Amino acid sequence: MKRTVSFLFALMLLFVSAAYADDGFSTSYTYGYDYWEDVQESPDAYRVKTVLDSTNLGMDKLDNQVLRKPQSLFVKDQELYICDTGNNRIIQVHVSGDRYDVVRVINAVKGSAEDYELAESFNLKSQEYEKAITERVKAEEKLAEMTGTSQEEENSEAAAVMEEVQESVNEVLGTESTTEAPEEVSASDAEIEAATLALEQAREREEQIHQETVEAEEKAKAQGCSIWQYDAWQKDGEGNIVSVLNTPNDIAVDDTGNIYIADTNNYRVIKMDRDCNLIWEFTKPLDATFDQSQNFLPKKIVVDVAGRVYALCQNINKGLVKFEEDGVFSGFIGANAVSVSMVDYIWKRYFQTKEQRAQTANFVPTEYENICIDADGFIYATTTVFSEGDLRWDNAKPIRRLNSLGNDILIKSDKIPPIGDIEWISGGGEATGPSKLVDITVLNNDMYVALDRVRGRLFGYDSQGVMLWAFGTKGNVDGAFNGAISIEHIGHNLLVLDQLKNSITVFEPTEYGKTIYSAIDTYLSGEYDESAALWQEVLKLNANYPLAFRGIGRAVLRQNKYKEAMEWFELAHDRENYGRAFKLYRKEWVESNIWWIVLVVALLLIVPLAIGMIKKLKWEVIMHEHSKVRK
């Protein structure tokens, strides 16, 4: 409720400020969460720099084809690649300062004629092989039919009984027998023998062609054939071998300039050089671990420094499909663990019938939503399949950082793990429920920004998993999104792709955002005093910024001002650092007050002793007096 009100208020502010702003761009509403998980409004960390749509990019002059359902962005150095998925093409844009120039449009890949021939021969062989298989299957069926009828004959007695029953039924019903006696296929032994022989031959032929196919494949491999998805290729009029992209969903570029494209509906990942000459096609792994009944539908790809390709595939829930540099499938990494709640398990195991169990879905691991690779080669993955209850206790893990073994090593030092919004309205409908993080991008210093599809928001986190800021909203104004789908960064600028508005929103950090970044930068490079000064700047702009408290605290602690550091850490609710400062403070305090402590302890020991002695003396005196009286 509070949230909605503040949100509406922010929206109002947004319109008001938009009316007065002279740059014409409205600012997005930025907020953060405090220790008590309350929303704290904050100054804007980012402002909209520009919105790139088809017109801005000059697509109308180029080929008059507007962007259609773009799915992904990729940035390498100053080159921005837009996967214009709906138009089966990729647009390369050169970014220099405020200029965005379309460099080229990639919609096909060129292959070499030799490879095409090799692939053709191999493909013909495999077609032949498939034919042989169908023939063999036919022969098998025929034989089975014959032996099947002979079996039927054996069961003729039962069949006769059945016929009688049928007749009596017919009599009762007064209808004539309409069923004819089953056609007697009298297969003689000779015919069966012939069929068996035919099957034998078919099998031999299949075996032989299989051998030939394997040979052809090996030959193709040996000669470095790069075309493996033959169906997608064709010769054009000039004799060039080309293959047109079909629904390219993602693109990646490695350090040497090779381009990788997830060409989803061609069932392949293309690796090509910067001039679009094919280097390799990654196709469906013919491996027992890969479900062969599924098509190979790569949706998202990343490439590491060694040229290994990781593909996120539709309908594959074993993790990311990993290809070695030479194109060999080398297994899955980072499979999502199957999560079953206790209640679900007990319900399914003990209270459902077998039929019910068969009908309900099995417990299957979930798929990832998107992947991204950082400079160190760690893959960041997001997932949007989880139950709401698992989020808070860090069972859902919507953001993961996968190492080479596929284990999640994301650092989460904050009270709440990075899950996007901490509070949300439940109950279904648009813009309710937890954040669904569709994409993620990793900035320098291991900071990352996740993009929420549900409410069109961006969430920035530092390397420790502490939220830096959150902003964004749904809507049509600049800086709001309808169908946020992909996020990328150039330096500290953020680019967000909207698949419904067909536009890219470029955000640049404000003074506030820049100060936060440089404060983190300077701290990490060891300039603690400067960092503290910058955090002070941040506090001037936003007095409710926990990271600033912590940052100043750490800098102050390094200057050996323990008491002051403790105060800052208490403001930041940072127990660990507070403990560190407090230990030092306590030591210092004890050292400087040691004489007082000794004095107090001594007094505590001496005073009761003295009192006891005085009492004793008194008693003795009294006893003495008494004895006097008696005498």
Added chain:
Amino acid sequence: MSIAKSASKGVKPLRSTSEKTESRKAWWKRYLASMKYGLHVITHPFDGFWDLIHEKRGTIAAANTFLILFLITRVLKLLLTSFQFISAPIQYINVFQEMGSLALPFIILCLANWAMTTLFDGKGRFKDIYMAMCYALIPYILIQIPMIVVSNMLTYEEGSFYTVLLSFSVIWCVFLVFVGLMEVHDYGPGKTFIFLIVTIFGAAVIIFLLLVFFSLLGDALSYFISMYREIVFRLN
């Protein structure tokens, strides 16, 4: 005569004030003794609780004091413990609400226990039960107040000492409640345990009845109010 009368008049109130001060002094003496007796109760619970009730060593005034001290301890703990150990949202804490949310269940549990045990030949009167329960809170007060100070002298890593003592105080209290009820009602341990559980159910029933009562009361009130309004409206 008149002089004598006035003299006697003058003397009498003088004597009565001295009597009053005497009795007040005696009351204070008894009160302080019963407070001090609390230390004996928590260290020798079996004898202590028996004598508390049957030898009239306890006073209701002392019991009230302990309950109030308990509530104050609780609030102080929330407000003054180092943030490393308790992260209470201070901006949301309402001291009286905090106290009420402890005192009310306490009274309801005493009431439920009295209601249940009276039916099953428990010897304790409500006054006795209340007194025993209040005396059983003493370890909580005695341990937790110093622990508030101690928490400000420890770091989070050294917190195991703190948490162990805190849980020790709570366990001690629970033990005292158990023994106290046993002695008050002259029950065996098994029966006491069963009646502890029954008491909780009884408390639930009381809370339910209270809710029903108040909601019905509200309905009845609104009925009469609307009737009054209707009549006033018609008369005008």
